[in-house]
Amino acid sequence: MSEDVGARPAWWKEGVVVYQVYPASFKDSNGDGIGDLPGLISKLPYLRSLGVEAIWLGPHYASPRKDEGYDISDYKSVYEPFGTLDDCQVLIDEAHSHGLKILFDLVVNHCSDQHEWFQESRKDKANPKRDWFHWKPPKMDENGGMSPRVPPNNWRAEFGGSAWAWDDATDEYYLHTFDVSQPDLKWENPAVRQAIYHDAVRFWLDRGLDGFRIDTANRYSKYTDFPDAPVTEPDMLWQPAGQLMTNGPRSHEYIQEMRKEAFDAYDCFTIGELPSTPVLENILSYISSEAKALSCTILFDLMELDHTDGRYPLMALPWKLSDFKRLTAFGQQLAEPQYAAHALSYLENHDQARSVSRFASDALEHRTVSAKLLATYLLTLSGSIIIYQGQEIGMINAGKDWDIEAEYKDLCTINTWREIKEDAEKNSDPSLLERGREGIQLTARDHSRTPMQWDSSHNAGFSTKEDAKPWTRVMESNKEGINVAAQEDDPESTLNFYRRMLALRKEHKDVFVLGKFDLHDKENEQTMIYTKTSQDGSRVALVALNFTSEPQAFDVPSSLKDKSTGKLLFSTVGGNSEGELEAYEARVILY
Template sequence: MALEANKRLPSWWKDGVVVYQVYPASFKDDNGDGLGDLRGLINKLPYLKSLGIDAIWLGPHYKSPRVDEGYDISDYKDIHEPFGTLQDCQELIDKAHSHGLKIMFDLVVNHCSTEHAWFQESRKDESNPKRDWFYWRPARYDADGVRHPPNNWRAAFGGSVWGWDEATEEYYLHIFDVTQADLNWENPEVRQAIYKDAIRFWLDRGLDGFRIDTANLYSKRIDFPDAPITAPETPWQPASDLICNGPRLHEFLREMRRETFDHYDCFTIGELPNAPQLSQVLSYISTDAEALDCTILFDHMYLDHQDGQFPLMLTPWKLSDFKRLAAFSQELAEPENKAHALSYLENHDHARSVSRFASDGPEHRVASAKMLATYLLTLSGSLIIYEGEEIGMINAPKDWDIDAEYKDVCTVNTWREIKSEAGKTKDQTLLQRGREGIQHCARDHSRTPMQWDSSPNAGFSTNGYAKPWMRVMESYKEGINVAAQEDDPESPLNFYRRMLALRKEHKDVFVLGKFDLFDEENEQTMVYTKTSRDGSRVALVALNFTSEPQAFDVPSSLEKKSTGKLLLCTQGDGADGQLRPYEARVLLY
């Protein structure tokens, strides 16, 4: 619903909402071609409503060659044909609303596909009116006359950030894949075209908001200096500090809000990589900033893998760091910061949380899924649940062949670089470390088809024997599917439903309450309280992140109160002072 510009009305998301992310290619295939589609999602809206969520975030479904699975958009106003039509998309928006659900799309406007009409015009010749819609730069030549890119920045998916165009003999900037050309936000014509085609077009059709991809990459160091050499073994250097949070970013975000979002009752979730300081985050999401409503933080997601020359390399992580980052993200919910907190454990860019932060062993994975759900659903602010997280989906098994089964462009490029380097150096340990990292952290793990039942290919497609676009995991035969869990009161699925209902019932504590962490250095358990803002009620949350029983202490501040009421215990009756392996317990005082 359009509003008078800059009119501040209470918004649908202000007190905190639960957003369910749908990855369209992998959610539900209705037409039997092996690829998820909009009609499949429409048919599953009653299921999503039954979970107790408030909104849906639909991943990129726009027209695209899908080199980066839809984050390479060739037409912002059209739909990827195998997913459906504009009419299907409008029906999705309308039917989501009829179920009482809000719906959000991905907004991907740092870059577009090199197949987009804007870029096709731009590359025709150097005098084309759209040449300045992208970052074109001449080559550098060394003393021997050898051509080199304009600088040494490393692209997110490997190699240089510069793509060579033979026809016009210049380079264009692509922070991600070579088929994803960065749009020149310095050009006001570009910004106005984005506002018109990518934002207002959809908000005028009833959309309720956007998850904004790479929101702090719009402004860069456009003098393009070389990045410091931190990886001497490669010519391409990480350049986050030169790519992110550029000098005009606040200006661009404020203008985008004033000219689009402020005219609608919509919710904006900005993706802000490389923003480690609280003051920096608040400069984008506080109400005073007048830019974004909240942010997706990355700190938790980088705990277990490196982001250097070879992304996805495993690195040891400690629970004390996990807890510290949780406390940091919950600071955003403190009233004095005038901001909105948002938390998540999974999305399309990261592997499955049960496999990463707990245990996906058959004896522990149900308990692990419930423990992590308890953590997530007791945090203040808004939350994101990713498709399949509610049934405890896990990573792909380690016997999957990386070359044959993994599809993600980041995985493919990284694995190629690792194999090339290992071949040159004869370093077989590099190959093994790369394989282990991909098996643990690759984005592919979250992109396997949703597991609906025990029929062929987990009921993902109406044609059970159609080959899915990505291999289905065999774990659907082991109870990790919706149908098997619907009738099991102790399943992760029904636990999520109970927890979501409990979260709403005790909104003053779990959604709006103050987060306080205890025993910060304990590497086995996580204990924290959530206190209502008037101080009248306190919830104690105790989580065991290990496969062994662990003792936990009630904070002294609560010992003075009456005995806490047991709200939930994921294992046993909660009567003893020890937490069972991967147990979660919540008491209300």
């Protein structure tokens, strides 16, 4: 714990680049096919060489792994295949010795049904921990009866089906807004909150942790009358209820209390997820300095642009670049001084498929330049940035030959695919099956959870043993040059482009990290043009991005035409500051 926290400015205030590690898939040190903490420790020099400043480690806690660690059975223990509590302490200390901050996932909207708290809660209705979870009897019919047995409301769980699960032992339902194995904790109970602060927060901050990425931070407060959700899908039994599952009446109170009782005593950076919160005023109510709640937020709207979060959450949707630009501009508002907040941007994480495949082109001839296009976009935005493992080498989605039923492992994918198959059969609609397959091949979370590609060997260098069988399939793209070893000594590689971009971001911090974002040509569906202006107005960077496979016209905005000739900072295709933008070219000019 830092003794002089209040005496110095927060380390993250002027923008920090965070590298997310998905522990099961990063580096396997003992040959069992599962990534682990010693493997991550061995790669800290590599992470430092990139130029990132912090690591966000995905859930490493004890867990049955029904939802890849987001179902925690003990907040103070480590998932055994990942290592030990001692390994975790070594990781924290070694990260610091390499000049890296480290953040853990904080998953406290729900826990695993194997957690001791829930095991006690379900023993009987008189148990002291019964009120630590949301238990409800079946809904009464109009005659006051319970036959047939019906859940308390019509909410659909995020992974499909009812958000309520029946428990035979005590003849009541419990709430699970995600999987049935993830019962929601009852934050309305003060004893629950204190146990969370003790076991899940201060336990790790006392060991030197620098902060948390907070899972579903605005779900803690429930509307305890549990009203039915509006019927938006008439032929579905369970209705999407995002607006009723988030931003409940005590949401701000709980986060402010957690900050006061846990975060504020440490030099702690908090990145909170705020799903179903699309309005600027509501976002600021969580992250402005006046809110005294979160440092910043992970926004969802841009990342949900190409798929639906309704009936089938992985169903692909056509998207427009004008909407991509609009949502970028919306997020960049949070960096403007008048809002006293902090912006954070990302294109990939463990919940998102690979950005090259989604927003540019993963065709062999376009992969590298597409990855550089998206890197330019991301690393010229103001505020903090998240880079996900493998993004820096341009990893792409799994091949179309992957069998969804045999090789996709994510709970959301499995449940969505099952519902799509059932509905396709029930409605004799083979086109639904094909559209569902295409959506999963584009947007499933599985694509980002495959092993990190370190070299072109059989298992991509992920495991120390060549014959080890990784827990999930390795992508063939490691043999096509999408791996660290192939790119390390290639000055034109995606990896070295990320290194240069991260260095440029620091060199021109006044423009890229702290500068004002202004979007130009908002309705153009082929190119994205924006400027970044230093706070004193003395320097301007013009960023021009071609999101198509064809050359596109490019005009300098009129506001810059009176300035002296700008200097081409770089072009991803070796071009100049004038003329058409080549396919997927990114060009940055400094004035």
